[in-house]
Amino acid sequence: MSGGMGGNVGGGNAGGGFGDGRPREGSGDRPFFGYDGAMKILVIEDDAQAAAYLVKGLKESGHVVDHAADGKDGLFMAGSENYDVLIVDRMLPGRDGLAIVEILRGAGTETPVLFLSALGSVDDRVRGLRAGGDDYLTKPYAFSELLARVEALGRRKSAAVTTTRLQVGDLEMDLLARKVKRAGKQIDLLPREFRLLEYLMRHEGNVVTRTMLLENVWDYHFDPQTNVIDVHVARLRQKIDREFPTPMIHTVRGAGYCLRA
Amino acid sequence: MPDFALLRTTTFRVALLYLGLFLASVLVILVLIYWFTAGFIERQTDETIAAEIAGLREQYRQRRLPGLIEVVKSRSAVPRTSTLYLVATPTFTPLAGNLSDWPDAEPDPEGWIEFEIADAPEAPDGGSHDARAVVFTLPGGYHLLVGRDTMERRHFQERVLISLAWALLLTVGLGAAGGVLISRNVMHRIDAINRTTRQIMSGALQERMAVANNGDELDQLAGNLNAMLDQIEHLMVGMRQVTDSVAHDLRTPLTRLRSRLEITLVEAATEDEYRAAIQEAISEADRLLGIFGALLSIAEAEAGTMQRSFQKVSLSDLARLMADLYEPAAEESGLGFVSDIRAEPVVLGNQQLLAQAIANLLDNALKYTPAEGCVTLTVKGPEGERGACISVADTGPGIPAEQRESVLRRFIRLEASRSSPGNGLGLSLVDAVARLHGARLEMDDNGPGLIVSLVFPRMAPE
Numbered sequence: 001m002s003g004g005m006g007g008n009v010g011g012g013n014a015g016g017g018f019g020d021g022r023p024r025e026g027s028g029d030r031p032f033f034g035y036d037g038a039m040k041i042l043v044i045e046d047d048a049q050a051a052a053y054l055v056k057g058l059k060e061s062g063h064v065v066d067h068a069a070d071g072k073d074g075l076f077m078a079g080s081e082n083y084d085v086l087i088v089d090r091m092l093p094g095r096d097g098l099a100i101v102e103i104l105r106g107a108g109t110e111t112p113v114l115f116l117s118a119l120g121s122v123d124d125r126v127r128g129l130r131a132g133g134d135d136y137l138t139k140p141y142a143f144s145e146l147l148a149r150v151e152a153l154g155r156r157k158s159a160a161v162t163t164t165r166l167q168v169g170d171l172e173m174d175l176l177a178r179k180v181k182r183a184g185k186q187i188d189l190l191p192r193e194f195r196l197l198e199y200l201m202r203h204e205g206n207v208v209t210r211t212m213l214l215e216n217v218w219d220y221h222f223d224p225q226t227n228v229i230d231v232h233v234a235r236l237r238q239k240i241d242r243e244f245p246t247p248m249i250h251t252v253r254g255a256g257y258c259l260r261a
Numbered sequence: 262m263p264d265f266a267l268l269r270t271t272t273f274r275v276a277l278l279y280l281g282l283f284l285a286s287v288l289v290i291l292v293l294i295y296w297f298t299a300g301f302i303e304r305q306t307d308e309t310i311a312a313e314i315a316g317l318r319e320q321y322r323q324r325r326l327p328g329l330i331e332v333v334k335s336r337s338a339v340p341r342t343s344t345l346y347l348v349a350t351p352t353f354t355p356l357a358g359n360l361s362d363w364p365d366a367e368p369d370p371e372g373w374i375e376f377e378i379a380d381a382p383e384a385p386d387g388g389s390h391d392a393r394a395v396v397f398t399l400p401g402g403y404h405l406l407v408g409r410d411t412m413e414r415r416h417f418q419e420r421v422l423i424s425l426a427w428a429l430l431l432t433v434g435l436g437a438a439g440g441v442l443i444s445r446n447v448m449h450r451i452d453a454i455n456r457t458t459r460q461i462m463s464g465a466l467q468e469r470m471a472v473a474n475n476g477d478e479l480d481q482l483a484g485n486l487n488a489m490l491d492q493i494e495h496l497m498v499g500m501r502q503v504t505d506s507v508a509h510d511l512r513t514p515l516t517r518l519r520s521r522l523e524i525t526l527v528e529a530a531t532e533d534e535y536r537a538a539i540q541e542a543i544s545e546a547d548r549l550l551g552i553f554g555a556l557l558s559i560a561e562a563e564a565g566t567m568q569r570s571f572q573k574v575s576l577s578d579l580a581r582l583m584a585d586l587y588e589p590a591a592e593e594s595g596l597g598f599v600s601d602i603r604a605e606p607v608v609l610g611n612q613q614l615l616a617q618a619i620a621n622l623l624d625n626a627l628k629y630t631p632a633e634g635c636v637t638l639t640v641k642g643p644e645g646e647r648g649a650c651i652s653v654a655d656t657g658p659g660i661p662a663e664q665r666e667s668v669l670r671r672f673i674r675l676e677a678s679r680s681s682p683g684n685g686l687g688l689s690l691v692d693a694v695a696r697l698h699g700a701r702l703e704m705d706d707n708g709p710g711l712i713v714s715l716v717f718p719r720m721a722p723e
Contacts, residue, residue, distance in 0.1 A: 121561050122613045123570055140550060192585055218586055222617040223551065225624040225687070231589040 039084035039154040040064045044074030044100065045116065046092050054087065057143050058150070071095030078104055083111050084154045087146075090117035090128065098131040105132035112153035116141070125221065144255035148207040155203055166201040169261025171240065171248060173201055182244060192217070193236050200236075200249065200259035209256035233257055271448060279440035280433070287432040291425045299418040306409050310395060313344060313407050326403060330357045343410040345378075345392055351402030363404065368396050378410070391415055450479050454486070466494060499563045511549060518545045555686040562614060562693035571609045576651050576717075577602045579615060580640045587623045587636075595632035604642025606649030608717045610698045618694040621687040622653040622713050629657035630710070643719055648700075652714035659711040665704040691715075 041063050045051040051067050058065045066081070068074035071092040078086055078100070086104075090097040101113050115128040118139045128136045135149050166173040170183040178194060180187045189197065195217050200208060210229040215221050233249065241247040250258045321329045326348075333346045337359035347358035355363065364376035372395045394408020453471055460468045469490065470483035525538035584600035591598040619638075626636045634656040641650045660668055669692040695702040695715050703714045 121557070122611060126570070138554075142547075214586075218582060220582075220586075220616050220620075221613065222620060223554070224586075224620050226587075226590055226627050228586050228590040231593045232586075234593075235589055 038062050038064060039151070040066075040082070041085050041087060041150065042066045042068065042074070042078055042081070042083045043087045044068045044071065044078070044092065044097070045087070045089040046070055047089070053143075054146070057147065061147055063150075071097070071100050075100050075103060078109065078111065079107065085150050086111050086113045087150065088113055088115055088133075090115055090119060090124075098128065101132045114146075114149055114153055116146075142255075144207065144252075145209050145211065148209045148212060148256060151206045152203050152208065152212065155206060166198065168201050168204045168259060169248065170244075171201070171261070173198060182240060185243075187239050189236075189239060192232070193239065196232060196236055197240065197259075200257065203259070205258065205260045207252045207255050207258045212256065271444070271451075273444075275444035275447070276437070276440035279443065280436045283436035283440070284432060287429065287436075291428060295421060295425060299421045302414050302417055306393065306411060306414055309344070310393075310407055310409055313346075314395060314397075317405070317407065321399070326399065326401070329399075329405070333357045343413065345394055345406065345408040345410060347404075347406040349404040349406070351404070353404060356403075358406070360406065363406070364392075364394070372396050374406075374408075447479070450483075454479075454483060458486075461490065466490075466497075496564060499560060511552065514545060514549055514552075518542060518549070521545070552686065555690055558614075558617070559686065559690050559693045562690070562697040568697065571611060573607050574610045574612050574615055575605065575607050576615075576649055577605045577640050579612070579619065580638050580651060583616065583619045583623060584638055586620075587627070587638075591627055591636050594627055594630075596627065596630055597635035599635060599637045601637060601639040604640060604649070606640065606642045606717075608649055608698065608700075608720065614694045614697065618691045618715065619651065619653065621691050625687055626653050626655035626657070626711075630655040631657065634710070646719070648717040648719040650714050650716045652703075652712055654707045654710060654712035656707065656710040659706060659709060660704060662706070669702070688713075 041058055043051055043054050043058070043065060045054065045067070046069055048069070051069070055065045055067050066077060066083075068077050071094050074088070074092070075095070086101075088097045088101060092100070097115060097117075101115075104111070104113075112134040113132065115133040115136045116139055117124060117128065117136065125136045125138075134153055137146060137149060164174070164176050166175065172181045174180075175198070180189055180194065180197065196213065199213065199216050211221065211223075213229050213233075214224070237247070237249045241249060246261075248259055248261060250260065252258050317329060317332065320332045324331075330348050333348050334357045336342070336344070337346050337357065342359070345358070345360055347360040347363060348356045349363050350356060353363040355361065360378065364374060364378070366374040366376040368374045373393065374396055375391070375393050378390050378392050390410050390412040392408050393411050394406050397405045397407075399405055450471075450473070457468050457470050469487045472480050472483045472487070474480065521538065522542055525535065529535050529538060580600060580602055584598065588598045588600075623636065623638070630636060636656075637654040639650075639652045639654065641652075643649050668688050691713070692702050698715075699718045701716045703716055705712045705714070
């Protein structure tokens with residue numbers, strides 16, 4: 001499955017250059033929520049050009065990035081430093097990316113791992129996640145897709161505490177009573193819309209791509225040829241934003257959606 | 262230097278082993294035959310003598326020497342008898358019987374003697390004969406001899422021995438021939454398999470092992486090897502098809518992409534023009550990657566290796582989820598969406614691939630059905646011969662019956678749909694996924710529209 005090609009979902013232009021249309025771009029208009037946005041990321045990738053592209057892109061997006069060119073260095077660095085997210089290539093000289101993550105998990109390291117792989121089959125993906133990976137992205141990928149996923153992983157780590165309420169600006173979600181209010185006014189959502197909004201709220205301020213939504217809200221990873229996800233988001237947007245002066249669900253061109261106050 | 266290659270062959274060793282075993286069993290049988298024939302006759306001789314003695318002893322007890330002599334005389338007079346009698350005086354002068362002289366031999370402790378008689382009584386050939394007898398000394402110094410001419414017996418034993426020797430000789434000959442024949446036959450077939458294997462390795466991939474059709478182990482071996490080769494060939498053909506498709510159908514858009522970039526390099530002047538060209542190039546590349554991904558998915562489904570990781574999939578749950586995903590999009594396009602779930606069938610399969618297949622069918626239905634139309638997603642349980650079934654129906658233009666086969670082929674797009682987006686791989690993938698699951702892809706007229714069904718095989722009851 002070419003689950004990683006977020007850019008061609010919905011027919012829009014694919015994720016273009018770095019940070020194009022990104023909400024952050026070195027300015028301070030991004031809300032603080034538990035962490036300062038800048039993450040420490042380790043990239044374990046043997047292909048020098050691909051690694052340089054990744055490191056440059058992640059740095060321009062405001063993150064601190066280290067690079068290891070082989071499995072041995074990667075394992076050493078991941079074990080000795082404290083990273084927020086590891087980006088691991090599946091096929092590395094000397095040591096398989098899967099083995100590295102298995103070793104790290106065996107040693108008790110909980111750092112979220114995003115696998116990058118040219119092996120895109122359903123089985124490969126399952127194997128990657130089973131080995132302790134948290135997400136799996138098939139090469140080639142749009143950088144915007146990768147960035148959204150990396151930031152989602154970093155967020156997951158900092159928001160790991162179980163909560164019963166989510167709040168973004170004047171939007172409130174009660175996870176136990178399954179109720180949503182905006183500015184004190186109750187909003188009725190269908191169960192699927194509720195899950196969609198929950199995912200957006202949990203990743204508040206981050207870009208979430210269409211494939212991320214399909215994977216996490218519907219639990220499928222494939223490429224719908226039609227804009228099914230966009231229609232769902234549009235319907236949710238109707239309920240959340242229409243009667244209020246400031247929209248909260250923003251479309252990020254060529255990447256996906258972002259919910260922020 | 263002698264060539265020992267023959268001695269090392271399995272043929273020779275099997276033949277030798279066969280011969281050895283055969284010889285040993287035949288030898289045992291021959292010894293038994295000898296024991297039962299020649300041995301029996303020898304024992305019979307002794308028993309006859311013992312019976313004669315018992316009879317004479319009775320006569321002697323009743324009538325003493327004269328009675329004995331009388332009986333001996335009368336018995337000796339029987340023509341062609343092979344029993345020998347002789348009553349002699351203490352000085353070994355014959356008194357009665359069919360021997361002319363007391364034989365000149367020393368009796369063993371039990372009284373048995375073996376001797377030769379020059380003129381056997383009524384003997385057919387008249388020459389000297391072997392004989393075997395018991396001698397007694399009667400009260401008063403008289404001597405009695407009772408025996409039998411053993412010539413005939415010896416002849417018989419010799420004849421038996423000669424027959425057995427011939428039998429043994431024949432056994433060696435026949436055994437050797439049989440061993441060579443049988444092992445030749447087996448080895449010949451193994452050689453044939455080896456020869457074919459070598460031919461296949463050297464490139465004659467269409468070759469197959471000869472099957473003798475008698476259902477033995479070698480046939481099974483040949484059959485299994487052939488099935489394996491068929492499977493390999495099938496995979497190779499599939500792979501070649503993918504490579505060919507990739508070569509043919511990715512070359513065009515790649516060429517287009519390349520020339521567009523080239524033109525941009527020559528003609529573009531402003532940054533905006535460059536930017537636009539790059540955006541276009543990226544979406545073209547994404548389209549290419551989409552095709553590539555779809556081709557790989559098809560190849561993966563066709564390879565069939567995923568059957569190992571099959572799990573139970575509820576078709577009704579799958580349909581509910583897909584309906585949940587697609588219903589809003591259908592309504593947005595002004596289409597009705599009906600999900601008609603009549604049963605809760607469970608099939609063995611890969612959830613993600615089945616979802617992708619249903620999504621492709623729904624994508625097509627949404628794409629080709631004009632506004633005001635209706636898309637129906639149906640799940641049915643097993644009915645009679647048919648297993649569980651999931652189908653997508655639309656009210657669009659449908660596909661003419663004669664074109665239904667061809668739309669399953671890769672990159673085939675009907676004339677009417679050339680203008681709409683798509684890569685012509687959607688139904689190919691559905692077909693590959695169906696075949697991976699042993700399911701049948703059926704296309705029917707929905708009057709108007711198209712109804713595409715995946716009919717699964719009946720699951721064996723647990």
